[in-house]
Amino acid sequence: MSDPNLLLIESARVLIDQGQLTEAADVLNKARAQIPNDPRVYMMAGVMSEKAGNVAGAFQLMRTGLELAPNWAPGIVVLAQLQARQGQLAEAKENAATALQLDAESGMVRDGAIDVAHHMMDVNLAVSLLQDGLKLQPTNAKWRLLLANDLSHLERYDEALALWDGLIAESPHDEKALTGRMHTLLAAGRLNEAAAMTATLLALDPANAVYAYYDARAKGQTPTHQPAELNRKLFDTAAHIFDQQLVQGLRYQLPEQIARKLVALHPDKKIRLLDLGCGTGLLGARLGKLDGRLDGVDVSPKMLEQASRLKLYDSLKEADLHDTLRQAEAESYDVIAALEVCVYVGDLTEAVPAAWRVLAPGGRLIFSCEIGPEDGPDLFLNPTTERYVHKRSHVEGVCRAAGFSVDSENTVLRYQKGQPVHGFVITAQKIA
Template sequence: MSATAPQADPIRKYLETARAQIGKGELREAAQTLNKAQRIIPDDARIFMLAGLMAEKSGNVKGAFEALRRSVALAPDWGPGLLELALLLARQNQFQEAVETAEKVARLEPGNLLVLAGVVDIAHRARHTEMAVRHLRRGLELVPGDVQLRRLLARDLGSLGQHAEALDLWSGLIAQDAKDTEALLGRVQTLLAAGRPAQAIADTTTLLELVPGDSVYAYYNALAHGITPPHQPIELNRHLFDGMAEVYDQHMVRGLRYQLPKIVADKILSRYPEKRLNVLDLGCGTGLLGVCLGRIDGFLIGVDVSTKMVEQAARHSVYDRFHTVNLLEALHATPASLYEVITALDVFIYAGDLTEAIPNAHRILLPAGDFYFSCEAAPEDGPDLVLQANGRYAHKRSHVQALCRQAGFDPVEIENLALRYENQEPVQGFLVKAHKAAAA
């Protein structure tokens, strides 16, 4: 696309006005403004780029792709149009083309920091951490010492297991600002992942001095002292899953071959083929169980701490209601004898201790009801509850079975299976079906 001097650009004012209108959600007005611009220059790539942004904001994803692809066709080497197409592809989980397009933009505009930010965002969405690291290093060549780029690079290096370099970056940030809580926490998390918890005590102590009573800092302080907290803070899980919400389905189902919702839905429907039942889905996430169940003749209630996950689940239009609360609070507050089925799939790996959850689930179930839940497997010759290096809890099978029987469940069926795959390796765990006895 040829550069046009501002004074010789007859549609610049319309484009600026339309962008502002789109930003404010004034989509009808933006469409009118773009129509005026198009009457002056019918085939300007900038018009179609803005039309794509407008279409996406209105919920018309198909129209957004058509407009952005038209923009790119008109100006194949114009960075802004290519970047917006790449970002849309990433937001729609079309990661292969998103990455390829992003890399093209980066080659075209290697010194553009806005392009760099978009490319790094796409890499993170695509779970392509190596790509993100490469571009973050390039960014630090452009802007040496940039605090945000160093934070992002340290976090990504830590996730790749490159702990020494990550620690150097975190330490440099802390030396620059001793009260940088993000850097302090980053160094704590890296030291824990590197198997050096005692070295994190000084930082967790500092964090609690800076923010007394903070539940997340207290959690990491316990880990630094070698203590396994029974539960993770709600704030920690909310932040984690809010950040994953838009890409969760693609990442879990396609990337990690996660099949638990389908497996459990099939078990439920085999017992209730007419779908006449009430279901409480604890840790419903983006609603994968609901998708597999479909509409039921009863209530399907979702519980999750992440508002962003619930927003994704609501799009399926199969849940009757959601509660954005901690699952232990939800169980405690729910009246007795209400549901035929309760599920908690891939939830207790974050919730931890089950001594309250299992008896409460038994209380809430109707007679002859079923409680389905999954756990990652801890070694039978070790503690009942293990917090793994990846930040997830594992449970000992025999302990879980004992808790179910103590709560009154009988029978308790436990099926060993691969819960998902990470780095092409199966994550070993088990699925529990705990049955509440029928009324006498």
């Protein structure tokens, strides 16, 4: 029996993924005209509404769709994914489990349940779902790749490498598998084998700055900076769930803490603030509208899309931190904030003096770093987290050498695997 709406639903899905929401709406209207009570139309319209920023409308549309088909497993798991993205984790987990009970053999349903597990940051659950799925579809390359990544995250390196080896044997030039194997080897400290992988990747793409960065790491070097391309990809991928994962999952409170500090220093909010690495606008959301200027900069366009929805920033620009500071006018800001940015920037000997030039007399540079031991190197790259760790005394010295007076305090930046990640916040004031 033919399905007159199938092609339209699939076309709408592709258009939504591409951000062509007006075109997707036209296609869904055609589908609804053909089958007025097709639950798939409502579910897809819900996905589209969320993409447009209308979360309440998305929930309403999806629930209408499920009223038409209460036991439709694909619809239930789509609702679960929406709930997970919006932080309703208990409800999402329950609905994902229900969908799997209704149709455990559906690849689409299992994909959705795996996605929910990842949103919940429950890697063990994701591994269980993937392993069960591979019993049904042993050759599913997507699931094998996800499982390899998750096993590596759990430090089950040998199991992860066995999966990477199988994927690469089937497709020797698969850059996702080659890169995944490289990451696992780096995390396991097997640098010589990782160097062989980076050599293979550079042979495929010699001008790739990300591969060159990992090649240096595999050779035991500590690159002074991470390439912008690496962070752009990382944060573009995470943008739609960033706030939920960081604030709820990792208990990240730094924007709230710094916003309180800034309001105490400037109760009238008459400041010109440059938010470097602004991400989704967490600092701006905590500050509210300024009686001055709030400019946000980030390397990730997807993160900037999220920040733009707040309608609090006077400007949002896709740019690298160093380029921004080099190009900004002298004495053009009262505050420069860089929260959870230096862990990706690395060496600060260029950025700190550049910030001094951009700040007005009396202005403040406020930034956070992950703390390293005082008897260790000035700069260290953690191979497991792939984040830079800074020695506090060295960072304070860089600030003083640039002409700042320095105040610093220890803090917990966030929680990783349930354990606190310790850091410090520098408030460096340009002496008037």
